[in-house]
Amino acid sequence: MKHSTDTKERLLDAAEEVFAREGYRAASLRAITARAAVNLAAVNYHYGSKRELVEAVFARRLQTMNQARMRGLAQVREQARAAGRRPSPRTLIAAFVEATLGQDRSGPGERHFMALVVRSFSDTDRTVQRAFENYMKPAFDALRAAMTEALPALPAADLWWRLQFTIGAMIRVQHLALAADTAANTAPRTPDAAAIRLLIDFVYAGLSAPPAAPSRHPAAAQGELS
Amino acid sequence: MKHSTDTKERLLDAAEEVFAREGYRAASLRAITARAAVNLAAVNYHYGSKRELVEAVFARRLQTMNQARMRGLAQVREQARAAGRRPSPRTLIAAFVEATLGQDRSGPGERHFMALVVRSFSDTDRTVQRAFENYMKPAFDALRAAMTEALPALPAADLWWRLQFTIGAMIRVQHLALAADTAANTAPRTPDAAAIRLLIDFVYAGLSAPPAAPSRHPAAAQGELS
Protein backbone atom coordinates (compact mmCIF):
# COMPACT_ATOMS: atom_id res chain seq x y z
CA MET A 1 0.00 0.00 0.00
CA LYS A 2 1.31 3.41 -0.91
CA HIS A 3 -1.21 6.03 0.24
CA SER A 4 -4.23 3.80 0.32
CA THR A 5 -5.60 5.34 3.50
CA ASP A 6 -5.21 8.83 2.13
CA THR A 7 -6.87 7.97 -1.14
CA LYS A 8 -9.70 6.08 0.50
CA GLU A 9 -10.41 8.91 2.94
CA ARG A 10 -10.05 11.65 0.36
CA LEU A 11 -12.52 9.85 -1.81
CA LEU A 12 -15.06 9.87 1.01
CA ASP A 13 -14.58 13.60 1.61
CA ALA A 14 -14.89 14.44 -2.08
CA ALA A 15 -17.87 12.12 -2.52
CA GLU A 16 -19.66 13.68 0.46
CA GLU A 17 -19.22 17.12 -1.07
CA VAL A 18 -20.09 16.28 -4.65
CA PHE A 19 -23.03 14.04 -3.76
CA ALA A 20 -24.37 16.83 -1.54
CA ARG A 21 -23.98 19.48 -4.21
CA GLU A 22 -25.10 17.56 -7.29
CA GLY A 23 -27.30 14.84 -5.89
CA TYR A 24 -26.54 11.13 -6.02
CA ARG A 25 -27.66 10.41 -9.51
CA ALA A 26 -26.24 13.53 -11.11
CA ALA A 27 -22.87 13.27 -9.39
CA SER A 28 -20.38 11.50 -11.62
CA LEU A 29 -17.46 9.44 -10.41
CA ARG A 30 -15.29 11.59 -12.65
CA ALA A 31 -16.29 14.72 -10.74
CA ILE A 32 -15.63 12.98 -7.43
CA THR A 33 -12.25 11.56 -8.37
CA ALA A 34 -11.21 14.89 -9.86
CA ARG A 35 -12.19 16.68 -6.64
CA ALA A 36 -10.24 14.11 -4.61
CA ALA A 37 -7.32 14.31 -7.02
CA VAL A 38 -7.23 10.55 -7.40
CA ASN A 39 -7.60 8.26 -10.38
CA LEU A 40 -11.03 7.32 -11.68
CA ALA A 41 -10.34 3.61 -11.16
CA ALA A 42 -9.68 4.20 -7.46
CA VAL A 43 -13.41 4.20 -6.74
CA ASN A 44 -13.79 0.71 -8.04
CA TYR A 45 -10.63 -0.48 -6.33
CA HIS A 46 -11.47 0.90 -2.87
CA TYR A 47 -15.25 0.71 -2.79
CA GLY A 48 -16.35 -1.45 -5.70
CA SER A 49 -19.07 0.79 -7.11
CA LYS A 50 -20.78 4.16 -6.92
CA ARG A 51 -23.52 2.64 -4.81
CA GLU A 52 -21.10 1.28 -2.24
CA LEU A 53 -19.29 4.60 -2.21
CA VAL A 54 -22.38 6.55 -1.19
CA GLU A 55 -23.18 3.89 1.40
CA ALA A 56 -19.71 4.37 2.85
CA VAL A 57 -20.24 8.14 2.93
CA PHE A 58 -23.36 7.68 5.05
CA ALA A 59 -21.87 4.93 7.19
CA ARG A 60 -18.94 7.10 8.22
CA ARG A 61 -21.16 9.75 9.85
CA LEU A 62 -24.13 7.66 10.89
CA GLN A 63 -22.93 6.30 14.17
CA THR A 64 -21.39 9.57 15.38
CA MET A 65 -24.43 11.67 14.54
CA ASN A 66 -26.93 9.25 16.03
CA GLN A 67 -24.88 8.90 19.18
CA ALA A 68 -24.86 12.68 19.57
CA ARG A 69 -28.65 12.78 19.34
CA MET A 70 -29.07 9.84 21.72
CA ARG A 71 -26.66 11.43 24.17
CA GLY A 72 -28.60 14.69 24.09
CA LEU A 73 -31.81 12.87 24.99
CA ALA A 74 -30.10 10.73 27.62
CA GLN A 75 -28.65 13.78 29.35
CA VAL A 76 -32.05 15.42 29.64
CA ARG A 77 -33.61 12.28 31.06
CA GLU A 78 -30.77 11.83 33.49
CA GLN A 79 -30.95 15.39 34.76
CA ALA A 80 -34.69 15.06 35.22
CA ARG A 81 -34.29 11.80 37.10
CA ALA A 82 -31.63 13.35 39.33
CA ALA A 83 -34.05 16.18 40.10
CA GLY A 84 -36.79 13.67 40.81
CA ARG A 85 -39.20 14.86 38.09
CA ARG A 86 -40.30 13.86 34.63
CA PRO A 87 -38.19 15.15 31.70
CA SER A 88 -39.92 18.17 30.20
CA PRO A 89 -41.01 17.84 26.57
CA ARG A 90 -39.43 21.18 25.79
CA THR A 91 -35.94 20.30 26.94
CA LEU A 92 -36.21 16.93 25.19
CA ILE A 93 -37.15 18.39 21.83
CA ALA A 94 -34.62 21.19 22.25
CA ALA A 95 -31.86 18.65 22.87
CA PHE A 96 -32.87 16.65 19.82
CA VAL A 97 -33.07 19.65 17.51
CA GLU A 98 -29.81 21.13 18.75
CA ALA A 99 -27.99 17.80 18.39
CA THR A 100 -29.29 17.44 14.84
CA LEU A 101 -29.10 20.95 13.42
CA GLY A 102 -26.96 22.97 15.81
CA GLN A 103 -23.80 20.88 15.92
CA ASP A 104 -20.63 22.63 14.92
CA ARG A 105 -19.17 20.81 11.92
CA SER A 106 -15.59 21.67 11.20
CA GLY A 107 -14.25 18.62 9.34
CA PRO A 108 -13.46 18.79 5.62
CA GLY A 109 -16.51 16.99 4.29
CA GLU A 110 -18.42 17.07 7.56
CA ARG A 111 -20.04 20.39 6.71
CA HIS A 112 -21.54 18.84 3.62
CA PHE A 113 -23.12 15.86 5.29
CA MET A 114 -26.31 17.64 6.37
CA ALA A 115 -26.67 18.93 2.83
CA LEU A 116 -26.51 15.34 1.66
CA VAL A 117 -29.12 14.32 4.21
CA VAL A 118 -31.54 17.00 3.03
CA ARG A 119 -30.99 16.11 -0.60
CA SER A 120 -31.51 12.45 0.23
CA PHE A 121 -34.84 13.18 1.91
CA SER A 122 -36.75 13.00 -1.34
CA ASP A 123 -34.18 11.22 -3.48
CA THR A 124 -35.53 8.68 -5.91
CA ASP A 125 -32.74 6.15 -5.60
CA ARG A 126 -33.41 3.17 -3.35
CA THR A 127 -29.90 3.01 -1.94
CA VAL A 128 -30.11 6.66 -0.94
CA GLN A 129 -33.57 6.21 0.54
CA ARG A 130 -32.35 3.33 2.70
CA ALA A 131 -29.37 5.38 3.82
CA PHE A 132 -31.65 8.26 4.80
CA GLU A 133 -33.88 5.87 6.73
CA ASN A 134 -30.89 4.41 8.55
CA TYR A 135 -29.85 7.91 9.51
CA MET A 136 -33.25 9.04 10.71
CA LYS A 137 -34.97 6.01 12.22
CA PRO A 138 -32.88 5.15 15.30
CA ALA A 139 -32.87 8.73 16.52
CA PHE A 140 -36.56 9.14 15.70
CA ASP A 141 -37.42 6.05 17.71
CA ALA A 142 -35.37 7.27 20.65
CA LEU A 143 -37.06 10.65 20.52
CA ARG A 144 -40.44 9.01 20.33
CA ALA A 145 -39.73 6.84 23.38
CA ALA A 146 -38.57 9.85 25.37
CA MET A 147 -41.55 11.96 24.33
CA THR A 148 -43.98 9.17 25.15
CA GLU A 149 -42.72 9.40 28.70
CA ALA A 150 -42.84 13.20 28.73
CA LEU A 151 -46.33 13.50 27.21
CA PRO A 152 -48.21 10.54 28.69
CA ALA A 153 -51.63 12.02 27.93
CA LEU A 154 -51.03 12.16 24.18
CA PRO A 155 -52.20 9.13 22.14
CA ALA A 156 -49.31 7.27 20.50
CA ALA A 157 -50.63 7.86 16.98
CA ASP A 158 -50.96 11.59 17.58
CA LEU A 159 -47.43 11.73 18.95
CA TRP A 160 -46.08 9.83 15.94
CA TRP A 161 -47.62 12.29 13.53
CA ARG A 162 -46.54 15.30 15.50
CA LEU A 163 -42.97 14.05 15.53
CA GLN A 164 -43.15 13.56 11.76
CA PHE A 165 -44.30 17.18 11.42
CA THR A 166 -41.32 18.10 13.58
CA ILE A 167 -38.95 16.24 11.27
CA GLY A 168 -40.46 18.05 8.31
CA ALA A 169 -39.97 21.45 9.92
CA MET A 170 -36.38 20.54 10.82
CA ILE A 171 -35.60 19.49 7.28
CA ARG A 172 -37.10 22.72 6.00
CA VAL A 173 -34.81 24.78 8.25
CA GLN A 174 -31.75 22.88 7.13
CA HIS A 175 -32.86 23.17 3.52
CA LEU A 176 -33.30 26.94 3.75
CA ALA A 177 -29.87 27.31 5.34
CA LEU A 178 -28.36 25.34 2.49
CA ALA A 179 -30.26 27.27 -0.17
CA ALA A 180 -28.96 30.51 1.33
CA ASP A 181 -25.41 29.18 1.23
CA THR A 182 -25.82 28.03 -2.35
CA ALA A 183 -27.17 31.43 -3.39
CA ALA A 184 -24.29 33.18 -1.64
CA ASN A 185 -21.87 30.62 -3.09
CA THR A 186 -20.46 29.79 0.32
CA ALA A 187 -19.79 26.47 1.97
CA PRO A 188 -22.68 24.88 3.88
CA ARG A 189 -23.18 26.31 7.35
CA THR A 190 -25.18 25.38 10.41
CA PRO A 191 -28.61 27.05 10.46
CA ASP A 192 -28.78 30.32 12.42
CA ALA A 193 -29.18 29.90 16.16
CA ALA A 194 -32.12 32.30 16.03
CA ALA A 195 -33.93 30.10 13.49
CA ILE A 196 -33.26 27.02 15.60
CA ARG A 197 -34.65 28.79 18.62
CA LEU A 198 -37.82 29.72 16.74
CA LEU A 199 -38.08 26.18 15.43
CA ILE A 200 -37.91 24.74 18.94
CA ASP A 201 -40.62 27.12 20.13
CA PHE A 202 -42.79 26.19 17.18
CA VAL A 203 -42.58 22.43 17.42
CA TYR A 204 -42.81 22.49 21.19
CA ALA A 205 -46.09 24.36 20.95
CA GLY A 206 -47.32 21.87 18.35
CA LEU A 207 -46.18 18.83 20.29
CA SER A 208 -47.70 19.93 23.59
CA ALA A 209 -51.02 21.10 22.17
CA PRO A 210 -54.05 19.29 23.61
CA PRO A 211 -55.04 16.12 21.72
CA ALA A 212 -57.55 16.64 18.94
CA ALA A 213 -61.19 16.68 19.99
CA PRO A 214 -63.42 14.24 18.08
CA SER A 215 -65.47 17.11 16.66
CA ARG A 216 -66.88 16.78 13.17
CA HIS A 217 -66.71 20.35 11.99
CA PRO A 218 -63.23 21.90 11.75
CA ALA A 219 -64.45 25.27 13.01
CA ALA A 220 -65.83 23.63 16.14
CA ALA A 221 -62.34 22.83 17.34
CA GLN A 222 -61.42 26.45 17.37
CA GLY A 223 -62.70 27.32 20.79
CA GLU A 224 -60.55 24.83 22.64
CA LEU A 225 -57.32 26.28 21.32
CA SER A 226 -57.73 29.99 20.94
CA MET B 1 -51.84 18.24 -37.89
CA LYS B 2 -53.09 14.74 -37.32
CA HIS B 3 -53.47 14.15 -33.58
CA SER B 4 -51.09 16.82 -32.42
CA THR B 5 -53.25 17.82 -29.47
CA ASP B 6 -53.57 14.24 -28.32
CA THR B 7 -49.87 13.62 -28.56
CA LYS B 8 -48.92 16.85 -26.88
CA GLU B 9 -51.31 16.25 -23.99
CA ARG B 10 -50.46 12.58 -23.60
CA LEU B 11 -46.83 13.55 -23.39
CA LEU B 12 -47.58 15.91 -20.50
CA ASP B 13 -49.52 13.21 -18.63
CA ALA B 14 -46.80 10.64 -19.11
CA ALA B 15 -44.06 13.09 -18.23
CA GLU B 16 -45.86 14.10 -15.04
CA GLU B 17 -46.06 10.48 -13.99
CA VAL B 18 -42.55 9.42 -14.92
CA PHE B 19 -40.88 12.57 -13.59
CA ALA B 20 -42.75 12.09 -10.31
CA ARG B 21 -41.76 8.44 -10.01
CA GLU B 22 -38.17 8.56 -11.19
CA GLY B 23 -37.14 12.16 -10.56
CA TYR B 24 -36.29 14.69 -13.23
CA ARG B 25 -32.75 13.65 -13.88
CA ALA B 26 -33.30 9.91 -13.78
CA ALA B 27 -36.39 9.97 -15.96
CA SER B 28 -35.50 9.29 -19.56
CA LEU B 29 -37.35 10.63 -22.55
CA ARG B 30 -37.55 7.07 -23.80
CA ALA B 31 -39.45 6.02 -20.67
CA ILE B 32 -41.81 8.99 -21.06
CA THR B 33 -42.52 8.49 -24.73
CA ALA B 34 -43.03 4.78 -24.20
CA ARG B 35 -45.55 5.50 -21.41
CA ALA B 36 -47.34 7.99 -23.67
CA ALA B 37 -47.19 5.56 -26.59
CA VAL B 38 -45.74 8.22 -28.85
CA ASN B 39 -42.54 8.44 -30.79
CA LEU B 40 -39.31 9.54 -29.12
CA ALA B 41 -38.87 12.41 -31.53
CA ALA B 42 -42.25 13.85 -30.52
CA VAL B 43 -40.71 15.42 -27.40
CA ASN B 44 -38.35 17.47 -29.47
CA TYR B 45 -41.02 18.34 -31.99
CA HIS B 46 -43.66 19.48 -29.48
CA TYR B 47 -41.56 20.86 -26.64
CA GLY B 48 -38.03 21.27 -27.91
CA SER B 49 -36.18 19.63 -25.04
CA LYS B 50 -36.48 17.68 -21.81
CA ARG B 51 -36.10 20.90 -19.83
CA GLU B 52 -38.95 22.60 -21.64
CA LEU B 53 -41.06 19.48 -21.19
CA VAL B 54 -40.78 19.54 -17.40
CA GLU B 55 -41.47 23.27 -17.42
CA ALA B 56 -44.64 22.62 -19.37
CA VAL B 57 -45.63 19.95 -16.86
CA PHE B 58 -45.41 22.46 -14.02
CA ALA B 59 -46.97 25.29 -15.99
CA ARG B 60 -50.08 23.25 -16.73
CA ARG B 61 -50.97 22.81 -13.02
CA LEU B 62 -49.46 25.94 -11.56
CA GLN B 63 -52.21 28.42 -12.16
CA THR B 64 -55.04 26.08 -11.18
CA MET B 65 -53.43 24.97 -7.95
CA ASN B 66 -52.41 28.44 -6.85
CA GLN B 67 -55.84 29.80 -7.63
CA ALA B 68 -57.38 27.08 -5.45
CA ARG B 69 -55.17 28.10 -2.54
CA MET B 70 -55.81 31.80 -3.06
CA ARG B 71 -59.53 31.16 -3.26
CA GLY B 72 -59.46 29.23 0.01
CA LEU B 73 -57.82 32.14 1.77
CA ALA B 74 -60.08 34.71 0.14
CA GLN B 75 -63.19 32.83 1.23
CA VAL B 76 -62.08 32.80 4.84
CA ARG B 77 -61.29 36.50 4.80
CA GLU B 78 -64.58 37.29 3.13
CA GLN B 79 -66.63 35.30 5.64
CA ALA B 80 -64.82 37.00 8.49
CA ARG B 81 -65.42 40.41 7.01
CA ALA B 82 -69.08 39.62 6.50
CA ALA B 83 -69.28 38.64 10.17
CA GLY B 84 -67.48 41.84 11.14
CA ARG B 85 -64.46 40.18 12.78
CA ARG B 86 -60.87 39.40 11.96
CA PRO B 87 -60.19 36.11 10.10
CA SER B 88 -59.08 33.52 12.62
CA PRO B 89 -55.59 32.12 12.10
CA ARG B 90 -56.93 28.61 12.46
CA THR B 91 -59.46 28.81 9.66
CA LEU B 92 -56.86 30.52 7.45
CA ILE B 93 -54.23 27.86 7.92
CA ALA B 94 -56.85 25.12 7.62
CA ALA B 95 -58.02 26.54 4.30
CA PHE B 96 -54.47 26.72 3.00
CA VAL B 97 -53.54 23.20 4.07
CA GLU B 98 -56.77 21.71 2.76
CA ALA B 99 -56.42 23.48 -0.58
CA THR B 100 -52.86 22.22 -0.92
CA LEU B 101 -52.99 18.67 0.42
CA GLY B 102 -56.64 17.76 0.63
CA GLN B 103 -57.78 18.43 -2.91
CA ASP B 104 -59.34 15.54 -4.73
CA ARG B 105 -57.21 14.81 -7.78
CA SER B 106 -58.87 12.59 -10.30
CA GLY B 107 -57.24 13.50 -13.61
CA PRO B 108 -54.89 11.06 -15.36
CA GLY B 109 -51.61 12.70 -14.41
CA GLU B 110 -53.09 15.03 -11.84
CA ARG B 111 -52.62 12.52 -9.06
CA HIS B 112 -48.91 12.49 -9.74
CA PHE B 113 -48.36 16.22 -9.61
CA MET B 114 -48.03 16.48 -5.84
CA ALA B 115 -45.51 13.64 -5.98
CA LEU B 116 -43.54 15.70 -8.45
CA VAL B 117 -43.76 18.73 -6.19
CA VAL B 118 -42.39 16.79 -3.21
CA ARG B 119 -39.61 15.29 -5.29
CA SER B 120 -38.76 18.72 -6.63
CA PHE B 121 -38.49 20.17 -3.13
CA SER B 122 -34.86 19.13 -2.80
CA ASP B 123 -34.06 18.49 -6.44
CA THR B 124 -30.63 19.50 -7.59
CA ASP B 125 -31.58 20.73 -11.04
CA ARG B 126 -31.96 24.49 -11.44
CA THR B 127 -34.92 24.26 -13.78
CA VAL B 128 -36.77 22.09 -11.29
CA GLN B 129 -35.87 24.36 -8.39
CA ARG B 130 -37.26 27.37 -10.21
CA ALA B 131 -40.41 25.48 -11.03
CA PHE B 132 -40.87 24.52 -7.38
CA GLU B 133 -40.34 28.14 -6.34
CA ASN B 134 -42.92 29.32 -8.87
CA TYR B 135 -45.36 26.82 -7.46
CA MET B 136 -44.79 27.69 -3.81
CA LYS B 137 -44.02 31.40 -3.66
CA PRO B 138 -47.28 33.09 -4.75
CA ALA B 139 -49.36 30.99 -2.40
CA PHE B 140 -46.85 31.40 0.40
CA ASP B 141 -46.92 35.19 0.03
CA ALA B 142 -50.71 35.20 0.03
CA LEU B 143 -50.76 33.07 3.16
CA ARG B 144 -48.25 35.33 4.82
CA ALA B 145 -50.29 38.43 4.05
CA ALA B 146 -53.42 36.83 5.45
CA MET B 147 -51.67 35.60 8.57
CA THR B 148 -50.07 38.97 9.18
CA GLU B 149 -53.58 40.34 9.47
CA ALA B 150 -54.74 37.47 11.65
CA LEU B 151 -51.76 37.52 14.02
CA PRO B 152 -50.91 41.22 14.32
CA ALA B 153 -48.92 40.76 17.53
CA LEU B 154 -46.41 38.40 15.94
CA PRO B 155 -43.24 39.99 14.52
CA ALA B 156 -42.95 39.59 10.76
CA ALA B 157 -39.69 37.65 10.97
CA ASP B 158 -41.17 35.19 13.46
CA LEU B 159 -44.21 34.71 11.26
CA TRP B 160 -42.03 34.09 8.22
CA TRP B 161 -40.12 31.35 9.97
CA ARG B 162 -43.21 29.76 11.43
CA LEU B 163 -44.78 29.59 7.99
CA GLN B 164 -41.62 27.98 6.67
CA PHE B 165 -41.89 25.36 9.43
CA THR B 166 -45.48 24.88 8.33
CA ILE B 167 -44.41 24.28 4.73
CA GLY B 168 -41.87 21.74 5.95
CA ALA B 169 -44.49 19.86 7.94
CA MET B 170 -46.87 19.89 4.97
CA ILE B 171 -44.23 18.51 2.65
CA ARG B 172 -43.46 15.79 5.17
CA VAL B 173 -47.10 14.71 5.27
CA GLN B 174 -47.32 14.57 1.49
CA HIS B 175 -44.02 12.72 1.36
CA LEU B 176 -45.18 10.07 3.85
CA ALA B 177 -48.39 9.57 1.91
CA LEU B 178 -46.39 9.05 -1.25
CA ALA B 179 -43.92 6.70 0.42
CA ALA B 180 -46.83 4.60 1.66
CA ASP B 181 -48.28 4.45 -1.84
CA THR B 182 -44.94 3.49 -3.30
CA ALA B 183 -44.48 0.73 -0.72
CA ALA B 184 -47.98 -0.57 -1.42
CA ASN B 185 -47.36 -0.19 -5.15
CA THR B 186 -50.51 1.87 -5.60
CA ALA B 187 -51.08 5.15 -7.41
CA PRO B 188 -50.46 8.36 -5.44
CA ARG B 189 -53.32 9.32 -3.17
CA THR B 190 -54.27 12.35 -1.15
CA PRO B 191 -52.96 12.18 2.44
CA ASP B 192 -55.41 10.80 5.00
CA ALA B 193 -57.93 13.31 6.26
CA ALA B 194 -56.97 12.32 9.81
CA ALA B 195 -53.34 13.21 9.18
CA ILE B 196 -54.34 16.53 7.66
CA ARG B 197 -56.48 17.27 10.67
CA LEU B 198 -53.57 16.54 13.02
CA LEU B 199 -51.29 18.63 10.86
CA ILE B 200 -53.61 21.62 11.06
CA ASP B 201 -53.81 21.31 14.84
CA PHE B 202 -50.04 21.10 15.06
CA VAL B 203 -49.14 24.05 12.90
CA TYR B 204 -51.94 26.15 14.32
CA ALA B 205 -50.54 25.64 17.80
CA GLY B 206 -47.08 26.53 16.57
CA LEU B 207 -48.22 29.57 14.63
CA SER B 208 -50.28 31.01 17.44
CA ALA B 209 -47.74 30.41 20.19
CA PRO B 210 -46.60 33.55 22.00
CA PRO B 211 -43.58 35.27 20.43
CA ALA B 212 -40.24 34.15 21.77
CA ALA B 213 -39.11 35.81 24.98
CA PRO B 214 -35.63 37.34 24.79
CA SER B 215 -34.35 35.00 27.48
CA ARG B 216 -30.79 33.70 27.23
CA HIS B 217 -31.22 30.26 28.66
CA PRO B 218 -33.58 27.94 26.72
CA ALA B 219 -34.95 26.39 29.90
CA ALA B 220 -36.03 29.82 31.14
CA ALA B 221 -38.64 30.06 28.38
CA GLN B 222 -40.35 26.95 29.62
CA GLY B 223 -42.61 28.53 32.17
CA GLU B 224 -44.45 30.71 29.71
CA LEU B 225 -45.68 27.80 27.65
CA SER B 226 -46.24 24.84 29.91
Add this chain to the structure above:
DNA sequence: GTCTATAGATTGATAGAC
Protein backbone atom coordinates in the same frame (compact mmCIF):
# COMPACT_ATOMS: atom_id res chain seq x y z
C1' DG C 1 -2.10 0.75 -5.41
C1' DT C 2 -2.21 3.59 -9.33
C1' DC C 3 -2.54 4.37 -13.93
C1' DT C 4 -4.23 4.29 -19.14
C1' DA C 5 -7.42 2.77 -22.23
C1' DT C 6 -11.59 1.16 -23.39
C1' DA C 7 -15.66 -1.75 -23.23
C1' DG C 8 -20.58 -1.54 -22.95
C1' DA C 9 -24.66 0.79 -22.06
C1' DT C 10 -27.68 4.82 -21.96
C1' DT C 11 -28.80 9.30 -22.81
C1' DG C 12 -30.78 13.85 -25.27
C1' DA C 13 -31.17 15.47 -29.54
C1' DT C 14 -31.76 15.64 -34.63
C1' DA C 15 -31.56 14.72 -39.73
C1' DG C 16 -34.32 13.24 -43.24
C1' DA C 17 -37.79 9.98 -45.37
C1' DC C 18 -42.69 9.62 -45.52
Add this chain to the structure above:
DNA sequence: GTCTATCAATCTATAGAC
Protein backbone atom coordinates in the same frame (compact mmCIF):
# COMPACT_ATOMS: atom_id res chain seq x y z
C1' DG D 1 -46.84 15.30 -37.51
C1' DT D 2 -44.80 10.96 -37.25
C1' DC D 3 -41.40 7.78 -38.03
C1' DT D 4 -36.56 5.33 -38.38
C1' DA D 5 -31.94 5.66 -37.79
C1' DT D 6 -28.17 7.56 -35.84
C1' DC D 7 -24.92 10.98 -33.85
C1' DA D 8 -22.28 12.63 -30.15
C1' DA D 9 -21.78 12.88 -25.45
C1' DT D 10 -21.93 10.89 -21.14
C1' DC D 11 -21.77 7.47 -17.79
C1' DT D 12 -20.10 3.21 -14.72
C1' DA D 13 -17.16 -0.32 -14.59
C1' DT D 14 -13.08 -3.07 -15.66
C1' DA D 15 -8.98 -5.21 -17.96
C1' DG D 16 -4.26 -5.05 -17.89
C1' DA D 17 0.38 -2.54 -17.88
C1' DC D 18 3.40 -0.68 -14.45
